[in-house]
Amino acid sequence: MTSIWxxxxxxxxxxxxxxxxxxxxxxYLEGGLDADERTRFEEHIGACQxxxxxxxxxxxxxxxxxxLEVDDLSAESKxxxxxxxxxxxxx
Amino acid sequence: xxxxxxxYEPPAGxxxxxxxxxxxxxxxxxxxVEELGPSMLRVARMYVSSRAVAEEVVQEAWLxxxxxxxxxxxxxxLKTWIFRILTNRxxxxxxxxxxxxxxxxxGGEDDDDNAATVAADRFDASGRYAGHWSSAPSRWxxxxxxxxxxxxxxxxxxxxxxxxxxxxxxVITMRDVEGWSSEEVRNVLDLxxxxxxxxxxxxxxxxxxxxxxxxxxxxx
Numbered sequence: 087m088t089s090i091w092x093x094x095x096x097x098x099x100x101x102x103x104x105x106x107x108x109x110x111x112x113x114y115l116e117g118g119l120d121a122d123e124r125t126r127f128e129e130h131i132g133a134c135q136x137x138x139x140x141x142x143x144x145x146x147x148x149x150x151x152x153x154l155e156v157d158d159l160s161a162e163s164k165x166x167x168x169x170x171x172x173x174x175x176x177x
Numbered sequence: 178x179x180x181x182x183x184x185y186e187p188p189a190g191x192x193x194x195x196x197x198x199x200x201x202x203x204x205x206x207x208x209x210v211e212e213l214g215p216s217m218l219r220v221a222r223m224y225v226s227s228r229a230v231a232e233e234v235v236q237e238a239w240l241x242x243x244x245x246x247x248x249x250x251x252x253x254x255l256k257t258w259i260f261r262i263l264t265n266r267x268x269x270x271x272x273x274x275x276x277x278x279x280x281x282x283x284g285g286e287d288d289d290d291n292a293a294t295v296a297a298d299r300f301d302a303s304g305r306y307a308g309h310w311s312s313a314p315s316r317w318x319x320x321x322x323x324x325x326x327x328x329x330x331x332x333x334x335x336x337x338x339x340x341x342x343x344x345x346x347x348v349i350t351m352r353d354v355e356g357w358s359s360e361e362v363r364n365v366l367d368l369x370x371x372x373x374x375x376x377x378x379x380x381x382x383x384x385x386x387x388x389x390x391x392x393x394x395x396x397x
C-alpha cells in the first residue's frame with residue numbers, strides 16, 4: 087500500500103532491510119517475486135555485500151545438495167522385481 | 178536383473194511406455210526401474226528409519242505399480258503416479274515404525290512458523306542500521322572447492338536434511354537433491370505452490386545454517 091507521503095517523496099516503498107531480504111530469497115530464486123519486488127531485491131543485493139554473500143551461500147547450499155551421493159537398489163531387489171514382473175498375471 | 182541392453186531404447190512417449198508395461202515388456206520395466214530406482218530409494222529413505230527398510234518400501238511400491246498399471250489412464254504423469262504410490266507406502270511404513278522406533282521425533286513439526294530464516298541476533302535490533310547485518314555472511318566462493326564439496330560438508334548437508342521435519346525433508350530432497358521441478362513436487366506431495374515454497378524456504382535455511390556453522394568454524 088502506498089501512502090500519500092510516500093508518493094509525494096517519490097519513493098513508493100521503503101528500502102528492504104537485510105532481515106527482510108533473507109525471507110525473500112526463496113521467492114526470488116523460484117521466480118515468485120513480481121517485477122517491482124524483484125527490482126527492489128536486486129537493488130539491495132547490488133548495494134549490500136552481506137546480502138550478496140547470503141544469496142551466494144544459498145546457491146552454494148543448493149549446489150552442495152545436488153552433489154549428494156546417489157544410491158541404487160541392490161541387485162537382489164532388482165532381480166526380485168523383475169521376477170515379480172514376469173510372474174505378474176498379464177491378461 | 179540384467180542391465181538393459183545397451184541398444185535398448187525405452188519408448189519415448191509416456192503412452193507408449195505405459196502400453197509396453199501393460200503388455201508385459203520386461204525391458205521397458207527393467208529400464209524404468211533403473212531410471213527411477215535411485216530417486217525412489219532416496220525419497221523412501223526420507224520417511225523410514227533405515228536404508229534396508231527404504232529398499233523394502235521401494236519394492237512394495239513397484240508391486241503397487243504392477244497391480245495398478247493395467248488401470249493407469251494417464252491422468253497424471255507416470256512418474257508422479259509412481260511417486261505418489263511410493264510416498265504413500267513410505268509414510269505408512271514410517272508411521273508404523275514410529276510406534277517402535279523413536280524416529281519421527283527426530284525432525285519435529287512441519288509447521289514451525291516461528292523459525293527465523295537467519296537467527297535474529299545476526300542483525301542490528303535498533304539504531305540507524307536496524308534490520309541490517311551486524312554479523313554479515315561471508316563469501317563461500319573464496320573457500321577451496323575441496324572444502325566446499327568435501328566429505329565432511331556432504332555428510333553435514335545429509336545430516337541437516339535428515340534432521341528436518343518430514344514434509345520439509347521430502348520437499349528439499351525432491352527439489353534440491355533430485356533436482357525436480359516445483360510442479361512435480363507439488364503433484365506428488367499434494368502441496369499448493371505457496372506451501373511448497375514455504376517448506377522449501379525453511380528447509381534450505383536450516384541446511385545453509387548447518388553448513389555455515391561448519392564452513393566458518395575455522396576461518397581466521
